[in-house]
Each structure stands twice: as structure tokens, then as C-alpha cells.
Amino acid sequence: MIVKMSKYAFMVYHKEYDAFLEMLRSLGVVHIRETKSERDDAGLQRLMAERKRLENELRQLRQTQESRLEALKDEAKAAGNKAKITLPIAPERPVTAEEGAALLDKIDDLRDRIEKAQTAEQATEKDLATMQVWGEFSYADLRRLRDAGYEVSFFSCPAARYDEAWETDFYAVPIATAQSATYFITITPVGTPIEIDAERVRMPEKDLCTLRNTLQTQHLQREELNAQLLTIALDDYRTLEAYDRLLENEYTWDNAKVQTEREADDRLMLLEGWIPAAEEQSLEAALDRGNYYCRKLEITDADDIPVELKNNRFNRLFEPITRLYSLPNAREFDSTPLFAPFFMLFFGICFGDGGYGLLLILLGTLMKPRAKADVKPILSLLQCFGLATLIVGTLSGSFFGVNLAEVPALASVKRYFLSSDNIMTLSILIGFVHVLYGKFVAAMKVKVQRGLKYSLAGFAWVFLILALALAVGLPMANIQLPQPVVYALYGVAGVGALVAFFYNSPGKNVFLNFGSGIWATYNTASGLLGDTLSYIRLYAIGLTGSLLGGVFNTMAIDMTAGLPLWVRWLPMLLILLFGHALNIGLSMISSLVHPMRLIYVEYYKNSEFEGGGTAYAPFRKI
Structure with missing residues (x-):
């Protein structure tokens, strides 16, 4: 769900403004309303440029650390040392803005010297190659x-x-x-x-002898410079991270002042901000203690309300997928809990093999205790995906590429496994339900935003499509409905058609409504068919993965058939490991990309997702 926000205005005497901002920052709940761009302020631009320079340097220092760690691991492996190898990264030191900038300048100067040393060494190597021909x-x-x-x-x-x-x-x-x-x-x-x-x-x-001596000297100089850089990467990396936090705090502080309006000859400071509605009392109490004036403002349609998502433990795992596309705006529904179960189901159908699902569950379970805090939600999501894959893959009769329906021991439950035709039909049915679900969400959104009468046409289309689908589709699937139920469904469809055709634009004349209804009929019919058929990809991708697993099993058996048993197991194992690892990798990519596509395109289109929300970023000290 989207957290409800309240809008506040603050008016403070200029001599007390710094203390007021410090109090706001300590509370850490106010999202400052931005009315000016940081591009218009030279100080903010300077801080942004410095942070970008620091970000690039931290990334390069991480690469230096990784290279050193790999070298140490190679040395330990060569020496037969099986102990865990770690880098002695020093803790952060207190740092001022001037010290941080000086440290960055020192690193930049060191990198320039390394680059010049490399250039000189390359030039010497080129001269040496030329002189090799002529000899001594x-x-x-x-x-x-x-x-x-x-x-x-x-x-x-x-x-x-x-x-x-x-x-x-x-x-x-x-x-x-x-x-x-x-x-x-x-x-x-x-x-x-x-x-x-x-x-x-x-x-x-x-000459050749001099060049050799020069190259050796240059190489030693470059190694010495690289050693200095490695020392900085180990001793000052945490300090540079502290400097980054310092710059972030300085940026948010300066930005708060930039967004401040000055009145009464710069004696009064005016600032607006957003806070979660649940934090209103704590904010007002803190302001009362400091004798600061504030007033709660009415929210207008033109306001860009910041968005904070608040979901339960399960739905929170899917929030990165929501953010990857766009945050919803504050006037619509949070799409995360609405698509999370469908995404999990889509992933399971696309992966399509119960054995692979079991492997994902085990992988997530084994890695989670040793994982970092920010990685654990990803592993939990992996476990959820594995569970969906295990259930769907087992029901479809595929387990590490083995067709369970052909296993003699499972002959008694063979009829319960889904055939490829069943899965294709199920994929289309799921697509139809998902698209219709999106249209229902769109109607609900209109009801919340504009009122019931504006949403009636949207609900009418949902009930019209659903009633016709049940009345016509179920008999085609050899499911006979009682005649009164059929009449009732046609009655619902008729009422839905009347509303959809003659009340789709409340307040306008009947002819305009009818014309809009005709146009909506064309769009709905063509869109519903195309969107529903898009879900066949679930069946196709899942079938491909399970078939490939079976192909690798067959290859492992057939290609090693002529070998003695005591030799045969090794090449068979290698083929199986390589084949299934490749298949899992390809299936993982497909099972993430295609469900995202169905969510971002088909579902978001039918649910009329607007997006464009601004993330809630409270003014606080890091």
C-alpha cells in the first residue's frame, strides 16, 4: 500500500532557521517540497560533481581490492592454504570536508602518475622491440x-x-x-x-642495454605507485565512504536552504514539506517544544506527493520489481501486492521443472544465513520463486528433465499430471483472468479518484466480458450450466452492455456515450484478444525448459552408451552438470524477463497504471 502523506508549511525567524533545520533533520520524517532545481544552484552543482567524482573513485578502489583478493587467493591455492582469505580493510577515520577533498586529490594525482608511468613504460617497450632487431x-x-x-x-x-x-x-x-x-x-x-x-x-x-635498464626501473616505479594505491584502497576506503556520507548530508542541508522561500526582507523563512500522516503528532509536538510555527495545508491536484510503499513481508520482496519500472503516483494503487502472486505464478510456469525449483529453494536456504542483510530479501524471493517452480513443475510432470508421467512407479498418479495441451490452455486462461483483473483494478482506481458514477462503465465491461466468457466458454469446455444460470449470465451481460454503451461519459448526451461505447468495444475486443494471447509465452518458455532438460538427459545416456560402467559415470555426470546448469541459467533469464514483460505491458496497460511517483526521501542525517 501507499502511505498517506500530509502537507505542512513552516515559517521560522531567520536567526532560528539553522536550529529549526537541525531539529527537522533529527526527526528524519519531513520530505522537503522541492520548488527549485539543483541545476540552478552552483553550490549544489559542486557537491553533485564531487559526489560523482567520489563515486567513480570508490568503484575503482573496489576493483583494486577485488584484484588484490584474487591474487591472494591464487597464492593461497598454490601454497595449498585452504583458510578463508580476507583483505585487511581499515575502519573509517573521522574526516572533514577539506580532508576528504585532499584525499581525493591525492588519489587523482597518484592515478595520473600511474598513467604517465604506464605510458612511459609502453614507449620504452616499443623502443626495445625496435632495438631487438638490431642487437647489441x-x-x-x-x-x-x-x-x-x-x-x-x-x-x-x-x-x-x-x-x-x-x-x-x-x-x-x-x-x-x-x-x-x-x-x-x-x-x-x-x-x-x-x-x-x-x-x-x-x-x-x-641503445639496447640502456633501454633494458630503463624498462626495469620504470616497471619498479609503476609497481611502487600501484602499491601506494593498494595501500589507500585498504587504509582509506572506509574513510572515503564516510566522506561520501558527509557530502550527502551537506547536500541535503544546502538543498533545504535552496528550497526555502525568503519573505519580509529575508527575515522570515518559509518551507513546505511532506510527512507520513502517522507522524503528524510527533512532528507537531516537536515544533511546539521549539516554538516553531507550522500549518497543515490542503493537498491539491497539482501537488507532487512523495510515495512511500508499505507492504507485508511477502509483498515487500516484490517492491524492487515495482521500482524497476516506476513508482506509482500517490493517487493510484500500489501495484506491488496486486501483481506479486501473479508474478510468482508466471515465474513457476516459465521455469517449468520441479527439480529446478527444489534446487532454487535449497540454494536460497543455504546462502541466506551467510548473506548480507541487503541480499537476504533477494534470497527470500528466490525461495518463493523456487516454491512456485517446484509446485508448477511437479504438476506438469517434469523433474530435472525427467517426464514423471513415464516413470512406472508413478503410474497410479499419471492422470494427475498436466499435459502440454493442458498447460497451454491454462496459460491462456490465466492470461484472460489477469487481463480482466487489470481492468477491474482500473475501474476501482477511477472509483477512488473520481467517484462511483465515472467507474460504472469500467465495472460494466468487466462483468460483461466475464458473463459472456462463462456463458459461452464453459459449454465449449464441456461444462454445462443450468439454464437459469445461463439466462442470469446473459442478463448480467445485457445490463453491462447498456451501462458500457450509454453511461461511459456521465454528464454527456446519449449519442456521444453511444459513440464512445462503440469505440471502446473495438479497443476492448482487439486488446483483450491480443493481450490474452501474449500469455502463451508462459507455456512456450516452460515447455522449452523442460524439453531441454530431457534432451540433456538423453544426450548423457546415448553419448556414453558404449563405455564401461566404471568409466561411463564421469562423462555422463559432466554432460548432465553442464547441460542442466546451462538450462537453469537460460530459464532463469527467461523466467524473469517474460513475467516482467507481462506485468509491465499487459497488466499495466489494462489496469491503467500511471506511475511517475517521486520516492519519499525524508530530510535526515545519514
């Missing part, structure tokens, strides 16, 4: 030779174009042949023009 020689010897009147020039050309006549004309000496190219030098008197079909090589300034 000294530039000092070449300079002495030039002083004696002879010049050594360096050339390269394709091996096929090398002309031995150059050895006579220019005293060419081949040095090496690499990658179909010949590298050679010429020894000529200083100033002699050398006109040959070859490319003069631009030589590095240092």
Missing part, C-alpha cells in the same frame, strides 16, 4: 665512427626487394630478417647521398 651496439661507437668520417645509417625493406648491389655501392650489411622484412645498415662517408629503394628507420635515442 653502442651509440658512442657510432659517434666515434662518424668523427672518423664514416656514417652508419639504418634501413629496412621487404626481403624480396633487398639488392645485394647495395653491399658494394654503400657497404650495406644485413643485420636481420623478420616478418618478411630485411633490416640492414650502410656505412658510407659522411655526406654521401644514399638513394636506394628502402625505408630509413627512425632509431630510438638509447
Whole structure:
């Protein structure tokens, strides 16, 4: 459900305003109404830029920590050490804004030095690769030779174009042949023009021995810089997190002042905010103790009311799925408890194998005791998905790819397993119910927002479709209804048609209502058919997963049929592990994506979900 909010206005004398804001922040329940954009304030922009810089740095430091941890694990594995390897990350230290900014600048400077060291090392490696071809020689010897009147020039050309006549004309000496190219030098008197079909090589300034020493020195320098960065990643990471919280608190404080209206020559400070209705008394009591003036305001249609979701333990697990698309606005229903059971059912149908469901339950159960607090809800959701998959998959007769209907020991309950035709029909039926359920929710929303008379047409369409579906559909499924019940259903459909066609726009003339009814009939008929058929994907995806599991079982048996039993078990096990792991991974993706698609598209469309809600973010100190 969506928590009911109340709107308050505060008026405070300017000399008491900081104390008032501190009191509000300590209460931690007021969502400040934003009337100005942070883009219009230079101070807020600076804080946002600093937080973004800090966020990027924290992410890179986490990567540094992960790389170091992997290296330690590899070393421990090589040494046969089976103890758990952890990083000695230091606790946070008290930090001021100036100290945090200085630490960030220090890290930026260190990264610049590392980048320059890498660039210099790469340049040296390139020069070293060039000099490897020419071998060991000294530039000092070449300079002495030039002083004696002879010049050594360096050339390269394709091996096929090398002309031995150059050895006579220019005293060419081949040095090496690499990658179909010949590298050679010429020894000529200083100033002699050398006109040959070859490319003069631009030589590095240092000889091979010097380059090797330089590369070793640069490598040690870079390793030292990386060691300094690792030290910061271990010693100052928590401190940087504390600096991030400091910036967040500074941002919310400054933003509260930016959103403040100033009146009476800046002597009176006016601020508006939202609080949960349940917190009204505690807020007013705190304001009375501080002698601050406040007034509860009427909420208008133009107000952007912040949204806070409050659900029970089960529905709360599905709130991330709601937030992934959009929060509902405060004037509609919270969609989370409305779609949660359907999403769980859709997941189970898509996964479609009872054995995989049991595996998901065990995985969530084993991981939950050791998981972090923010991960435990995800594992609980995994357990719920596993339970749905176990039930649906077992009913459909699939368990780790084994067709339970063909197991002799289960012959007595064979008739209870759902066939593929049953599952397809069930998927369409579930889709029809889900779409109709969405239309009912849409009618209820109109009733709450605008009143009963505006929602009658929506309810009429629901009862019209439901009555016709029962009256026509049940006999097609060989379910005969008593004749009075059939007449009653047609009567309900007739009344629904009258309301849908002649009272869909209260207050307007009958002809406009009838025209709107005709248009609504076309949209409803085409939309209902298309939306309902979309749910066949549940059947198709579930069938694919169960069939793939059976295919891998068959492969494991057939591909190892000619092997002795004492050898056969290993390749069979490998095929089964690889195949079912691949199938579980693919099924997991499909079983999340396609139910989301059905919720976000078919259900949200028919329930007329508006979304666009602003998350409730109370002014508080982190």
C-alpha cells in the first residue's frame, strides 16, 4: 500500500532557521517540497560533481581490492592454504570536508602518475622491440665512427626487394630478417647521398642495454605507485565512504536552504514539506517544544506527493520489481501486492521443472544465513520463486528433465499430471483472468479518484466480458450450466452492455456515450484478444525448459552408451552438470524477463497504471 502523506508549511525567524533545520533533520520524517532545481544552484552543482567524482573513485578502489583478493587467493591455492582469505580493510577515520577533498586529490594525482608511468613504460617497450632487431651496439661507437668520417645509417625493406648491389655501392650489411622484412645498415662517408629503394628507420635515442635498464626501473616505479594505491584502497576506503556520507548530508542541508522561500526582507523563512500522516503528532509536538510555527495545508491536484510503499513481508520482496519500472503516483494503487502472486505464478510456469525449483529453494536456504542483510530479501524471493517452480513443475510432470508421467512407479498418479495441451490452455486462461483483473483494478482506481458514477462503465465491461466468457466458454469446455444460470449470465451481460454503451461519459448526451461505447468495444475486443494471447509465452518458455532438460538427459545416456560402467559415470555426470546448469541459467533469464514483460505491458496497460511517483526521501542525517 501507499502511505498517506500530509502537507505542512513552516515559517521560522531567520536567526532560528539553522536550529529549526537541525531539529527537522533529527526527526528524519519531513520530505522537503522541492520548488527549485539543483541545476540552478552552483553550490549544489559542486557537491553533485564531487559526489560523482567520489563515486567513480570508490568503484575503482573496489576493483583494486577485488584484484588484490584474487591474487591472494591464487597464492593461497598454490601454497595449498585452504583458510578463508580476507583483505585487511581499515575502519573509517573521522574526516572533514577539506580532508576528504585532499584525499581525493591525492588519489587523482597518484592515478595520473600511474598513467604517465604506464605510458612511459609502453614507449620504452616499443623502443626495445625496435632495438631487438638490431642487437647489441653502442651509440658512442657510432659517434666515434662518424668523427672518423664514416656514417652508419639504418634501413629496412621487404626481403624480396633487398639488392645485394647495395653491399658494394654503400657497404650495406644485413643485420636481420623478420616478418618478411630485411633490416640492414650502410656505412658510407659522411655526406654521401644514399638513394636506394628502402625505408630509413627512425632509431630510438638509447641503445639496447640502456633501454633494458630503463624498462626495469620504470616497471619498479609503476609497481611502487600501484602499491601506494593498494595501500589507500585498504587504509582509506572506509574513510572515503564516510566522506561520501558527509557530502550527502551537506547536500541535503544546502538543498533545504535552496528550497526555502525568503519573505519580509529575508527575515522570515518559509518551507513546505511532506510527512507520513502517522507522524503528524510527533512532528507537531516537536515544533511546539521549539516554538516553531507550522500549518497543515490542503493537498491539491497539482501537488507532487512523495510515495512511500508499505507492504507485508511477502509483498515487500516484490517492491524492487515495482521500482524497476516506476513508482506509482500517490493517487493510484500500489501495484506491488496486486501483481506479486501473479508474478510468482508466471515465474513457476516459465521455469517449468520441479527439480529446478527444489534446487532454487535449497540454494536460497543455504546462502541466506551467510548473506548480507541487503541480499537476504533477494534470497527470500528466490525461495518463493523456487516454491512456485517446484509446485508448477511437479504438476506438469517434469523433474530435472525427467517426464514423471513415464516413470512406472508413478503410474497410479499419471492422470494427475498436466499435459502440454493442458498447460497451454491454462496459460491462456490465466492470461484472460489477469487481463480482466487489470481492468477491474482500473475501474476501482477511477472509483477512488473520481467517484462511483465515472467507474460504472469500467465495472460494466468487466462483468460483461466475464458473463459472456462463462456463458459461452464453459459449454465449449464441456461444462454445462443450468439454464437459469445461463439466462442470469446473459442478463448480467445485457445490463453491462447498456451501462458500457450509454453511461461511459456521465454528464454527456446519449449519442456521444453511444459513440464512445462503440469505440471502446473495438479497443476492448482487439486488446483483450491480443493481450490474452501474449500469455502463451508462459507455456512456450516452460515447455522449452523442460524439453531441454530431457534432451540433456538423453544426450548423457546415448553419448556414453558404449563405455564401461566404471568409466561411463564421469562423462555422463559432466554432460548432465553442464547441460542442466546451462538450462537453469537460460530459464532463469527467461523466467524473469517474460513475467516482467507481462506485468509491465499487459497488466499495466489494462489496469491503467500511471506511475511517475517521486520516492519519499525524508530530510535526515545519514
